[in-house]
Amino acid sequence: MLKNGLTVCYDYGENSVSISEDGLGQKFAVGELPCKILQHEVVEEISRVFFNCIRNYPRHGENFSQEEVEIAERYVLSALSFCDFIPAQHLAQGSFIRNMEWYRALDPESANRLLIAELERAKDTDFLLTDIGFENMGRFLNLCFNDYIIDLSNAIELFTVFSATETGTASREEQDLFKELCEGLAVDGKVPGIEMRMGYDLAKGNYTSSYVINSFLAFVVFEFSHYQDSPKRVMRCQNPECGCFFMASRSTAKYCDFPSPQKPSQTCKVFYPQHTYREKEKADYLGHLEKNACCRLYVDRSRHPEAYDEISKLIRNLRTYSFEKKKEVMEGRMAKSEYQQWLDSFQRNK
Numbered sequence: 001m002l003k004n005g006l007t008v009c010y011d012y013g014e015n016s017v018s019i020s021e022d023g024l025g026q027k028f029a030v031g032e033l034p035c036k037i038l039q040h041e042v043v044e045e046i047s048r049v050f051f052n053c054i055r056n057y058p059r060h061g062e063n064f065s066q067e068e069v070e071i072a073e074r075y076v077l078s079a080l081s082f083c084d085f086i087p088a089q090h091l092a093q094g095s096f097i098r099n100m101e102w103y104r105a106l107d108p109e110s111a112n113r114l115l116i117a118e119l120e121r122a123k124d125t126d127f128l129l130t131d132i133g134f135e136n137m138g139r140f141l142n143l144c145f146n147d148y149i150i151d152l153s154n155a156i157e158l159f160t161v162f163s164a165t166e167t168g169t170a171s172r173e174e175q176d177l178f179k180e181l182c183e184g185l186a187v188d189g190k191v192p193g194i195e196m197r198m199g200y201d202l203a204k205g206n207y208t209s210s211y212v213i214n215s216f217l218a219f220v221v222f223e224f225s226h227y228q229d230s231p232k233r234v235m236r237c238q239n240p241e242c243g244c245f246f247m248a249s250r251s252t253a254k255y256c257d258f259p260s261p262q263k264p265s266q267t268c269k270v271f272y273p274q275h276t277y278r279e280k281e282k283a284d285y286l287g288h289l290e291k292n293a294c295c296r297l298y299v300d301r302s303r304h305p306e307a308y309d310e311i312s313k314l315i316r317n318l319r320t321y322s323f324e325k326k327k328e329v330m331e332g333r334m335a336k337s338e339y340q341q342w343l344d345s346f347q348r349n350k
Helices: 032-038 041-055 066-079 086-104 108-124 137-167 172-185 216-225 268-303 305-330 336-344
Strands: 006-011 016-018 027-029 194-201 206-213 233-236 245-248
Touching: 006 086, 027 032, 032 041, 032 086, 032 137, 032 216, 032 245, 041 066, 041 086, 041 137, 066 086, 066 137, 086 137, 086 206, 086 216, 108 137, 137 172, 137 216, 137 233, 137 245, 206 216, 268 305, 268 336, 305 336
Parallel strands: none
Antiparallel strands: 006 016, 006 206, 016 027, 194 206, 233 245
């Protein structure tokens, strides 16, 4: 069997993890990797590739040999060779291979009980495959994929409610779910897929430890179990069209380093402050136009007291409907010139 997974070297002094293709080289503060892996297209793309590859895997033969299992493992690993973000790639590969190893190790009676339970779960859940079993490698891979998806879903759910709770943005439902998930994690055996490895560093002259993580859920639990020692805090992006969680050293940080939904070529940190400034300038300009229009009517009223009531009504109507008109301009549904024409239309009958 192939050994795969995300190798994490946790440095208690720096409260960071060091991860790269060979297990060394890249450092991330605790909490940064879940933000990068679990919120964006990377896991969606990985899961989509897995799904397409596995659904197209040949289904032949009544049984499968050890050689076929190893071929399937290499097939699964190669399916993600496109992924440039190595931590996500290794975590996804490790999660899938772990399921393959676990299911293959079951005795026939245990495998039959598990399959009955998994078939019932698949029927009740829309995103799970129902063509699962141990008859051939294709159905076996479908079974492993189901467990992979459940593990990923549980990880995303835990990450989301933990982060929402920490940032004070959790709804009542999310708060209740977080409590429920914590109670579930208190049960032994609920968090699979962490292997501790010891080694000796000849250069430093001491023993070192690392962790091989083969589960998305275990990865989130591992990261947030060290959260209190992290030099950064989880924050929620204040771009209203984003709302992603990110890690920041400053409590005043407002915007994330992820692509902005409004302009993906720029991050929220770059785009949204500029966007806010431009919107403020536009709002100030529109307010200036409204003020000028009202001043014109006030002057006209002072010069023509006989038309006091008529001009006062024009002023009230202008102020009443101006907010909605300015909103149309801000949202791009009305041009500034059209707004000016609308203001100019408030004239008394002469």
